[in-house]
Every structure is written in C-alpha cells, then in structure tokens.
Amino acid sequence: MNNQDDQKDGSRGKKEDVLLPLSASEAPHDARQLSAEQIEIAIERGRADLAALEAANRHHSAISPKLRFS
C-alpha cells in the first residue's frame, strides 16, 4: 500500500489522512466540507444507477425444466 500518493489537489500526504481526527477548533476549517449541491449530485447519480440496474434485472434465467436433481 502506498501511503504517499498524490492527493487530488496536488499536495502529497497519506490518503488515510481523511480518517485522522482533527481538533475541535480546526475541524470546521480544515475539513474540505461538501456543498449541498455536491451531495445532491452524488445521491442522484446513485439513484439513477440503482434504478437502471433494477429495471434491467426484472427477469430470471431459467434452467431447463427437463433437468432433475437426484
């Protein structure tokens, strides 16, 4: 596992930094917070993906009715 990957903003640091606790005072500032729009876009994308999969999977492949398990 490479802990020194490039971050998307170009800075170098550990990927796992997103899991490190921040102090109560710095948390609201240091965390790259999400906008409501980012959240809505992600939710809509997930909803669309799942709805498409549900629509595509409304059938079952059948086994030949002649095959008996004995």
Next chain:
Amino acid sequence: MRLGREEGVEFLGFGPDTLQERLGPGGSTDYLNNYLNDLKVAAVALEHHYVDRHYLDEFANYYSKSFDVPEPHCQRLHLFSILSRADLETLFHAATSDPEGVGAHEKLQEAYVGFIVRRPLAAARVGRTVLRTYPVEGRRHYEATRPYRVHVAGLSFTVDGLAFQHQDRGAAVCASTALWSALQRVAFMSGDRTPTPHAITQAAGSPYPASHGLTDVGMATALRRLGYIADFFTPADNRAWFRALLVASLESHLPVVLLLRKKQTTGAGEVDVGHAITLTGFSEPQKIVDVPCSLDTVPPLRMRSGSLDIVYAHDDNLGPHAHYELLDDDKGDEDGHKQLVLQRGDSRGPRPATWPVDRWQVVAALVPKPEKLRLSISSLLENIAYFRPWLELAFEPLSLHYKGYFGTGVQVKKTLLKEHVDVNERNAILFGLSLPRHVGIMSVSYDQIHLCEVVIDVTEVNRNPGEPSLLAVLATGVPRLSQAGIRLRAIAGRFGLPIVHRRT
C-alpha cells in the same frame, strides 16, 4: 433390555475400524474418518437405541410399507476428541454422579465434536450427522451453522454445525437432502422446527416417485409450501457477480443449495444429469476485483467476494463441509455462456485418496430464506451502486471496496455495544431507533480498514425505483471530527439518518 434389543450407552475407543464396522466401507466412510481424525476424535459414546425424528418420518411414510421392513430405530455415535475410552467413561460417571459439579461435564463438553446417527439402511447408513467444523483459522469461514443441543445419559452437550445426511434414494434424493440441510439453519432463524426430508419431498408436490428427483421449480415450491421463500440466481454471463452472491448469502448465514449439471454417457447416448449440494462456508477470497454489474453504463463494484474460489459443501455423495473449488471454464454452455465449474475436491490432492475428484457445471443457486426477508440477494448487492457515489465523496481519495449481507436489527444493536463508538450517538440508536427483524448491511472498507456500514430495511423490496429504505449509518471506523466523519455526517443529515462514529 426389551425383547432382546441392545440398549444403553457403550464407551468405545475411536480407531480406523470404528466407523467402517458401523457404516460399512466406502468413500464416505473414508471421508468421515479423515475428517474426524483431523478433529482428533479418540473416543465414542455409542447410544445403541436412538429414535431419530427425521428417519422415523421416512420409516412411517416409506420403509414401513416395504416388503423387507428395516428397524424403526437408529444408533447414535457421540464423538469426543483427545480423551481415551477410559477417560471418557470415567468423566461420564463423574459428571453423572455429581450433577452439581461442573468440572467433568465441562471437560466432556470441551471434547464434544458432535454425533453421527447410524440408520438401519444398508445402502445409506449415515443419517443425521452434526459435526463441529474445522477450526476457523486463516481464511476459513463457516457461516451457515447453528447450535444443536444433545442429550446423552442425562447430560446435555451443545455442538455448532449443520446437519448432514446421505440420501437414501427411496424417500429422499439429493434435492430434498440439500434443502433439508439448508433448512436446518433457516428454520432455526425463523424459530421453526426443521422439516424432515420426507416432508420436503412431499411439499414439492412432484407427481413422480421421490427417486426421480426434483426440478429447481419443485424445490422452490417445497420451500414456499413449508413457509419459506427462495432466492434463485444463475452464473449466466457474469461469474464474478454469481460468486459475490454466494458469499453474500453465506455471510448472511444462509446456506446455498448449488445446482450442478454434468454430461453422462449411457448406452442410449449422452444425457444431462443433475446434482444438488449445500454450501456451508467459504475460504476468504484473497483478491479485491472489479465485479461487473448487469449494465455497462454502471461501473463495476469493487468486491473481494468476486474472486471466491474455495467453498465448503455438504454433499450427500461424500460428506459434510467438503473442500470444493470454483473454476472458470471459457467453453460455452448450451446458451453460449462461459461456464462456471465446481471441482469436487482439493487441487492439492484428494483427501482421502478414495475421494473421487470430478467436475460439474454450476447452473444455478437456490437460497432458502425466512419469509419476511423479501429483498433478493442480488438486489442487496445492487444497492451498493446507490451508496457508492456519496460514499466515494465522503471518503475521497480512498479507493473503497464493498460487501453486502443480511443481518438482524438485534444483531446491529448488539454489535454496537461492543464497538468503541461515541456513547451519545450509540445511545441515540440503541434507545431511539426501531429496527426491523431483518436488515441489509452494506459494508465499506479501504484496503484492510473497515470504515462504515449503511443499514437498510430488507423486509420489503424498494418501494420507489432506485431508492432503498435507509435506516442508519454506522461509521465505526471513522472518527467524528475527521474529514471523512464530517462529510459522512453531512450526507447522513441530508437523509435524516442517525449516525454513529468511532470514539476518539
């Protein structure tokens, strides 16, 4: 002793001939001997007269009406590890003469490996058999087991396993026997008494004698009539997805009835023969792989379960918890799909040597479920596609992998009690959130680090297309004041979901 019948409990040492003398020679006896030697079985308490409910039902409805009627009762062999015959007898006497004293009874319980019912059927002696699984070390998972309570000479023992027995070919064949093993677990989950093999065969409603076997529809019909439902899926053209569904079922503690097909050459040409076995566990897959969804427009899901290669199976042609392997064969089947093949045996070599290793095409899986567990296993995994975009947003830039399984609301709350989580958030869920009996759990990890679980209601299918019924977010691997924790909380807040974080 009544009418010259041998009764009571006899203590025996366990040697190479112990099973052979009682079960007869053959590959199955060799397999059981091998299995019991691995579990270090050294002594046996033999109940000479044992009434087995499952055999008795077959006797009442089938064998009692034969010309050559077998005995209506069985024998039962209780197997103990490590202890010598003399130690076993001494401990039994010590435990029964001082029922309040727990030392001898505890030692016996520690050594108890399980039991084998010996039926009075010359060609199918192995009746209901419950054996402890191999030690869960390394990659082995035996998820589809349950506790059995056993009574011998006034003493009670428990063993965790899943009942196995040979098909007798008269009252039940492999299809009923495989369902019977699976229902041992599912009936237990539902709080029901396990149906007998005869009851399962009858419930299938086949117009033909039991020896003709059952179709997949007949097997599903039996489940429906016995008060259960079935999931059904095929490898078709997505073998990785099929593998992931097998693991999801087993991690949900649901045994899988695997339906197999093979070409057999007969005097009248080549015919298809079918066989059914019950999967009880699997070896933890080693690789995280991209598992394609059923649509090209939806990106693959990263799951370890997509690389499943070793399963453990109850096979009524062989024995319990047998090591079998899933292989890809790119030769097309009749529908043009690349085949998923089950090798019945270990690539490293058969154990014992008499184990006939062969290969079958996997045609489908049938998973018996409690009636109220209505969401299909396939839908459960598809729901990961719903969570993925916002989980990737919360955990950016981590590369996530997923798994999904069914659990219970009770289990979710009990697990929270053991986790190192924020107490206020935990109590809000324990005291403030009602959970259904059956829930779906989407588990998210990064490399070897478990991050969080999203809990959904699975007692019904999604009411609105593309929208699972969300219940809670359990971010037990994510501190509240980390970037991921803050982001995840914002998303949970958007849904109005309770969330619990790791305590820091």
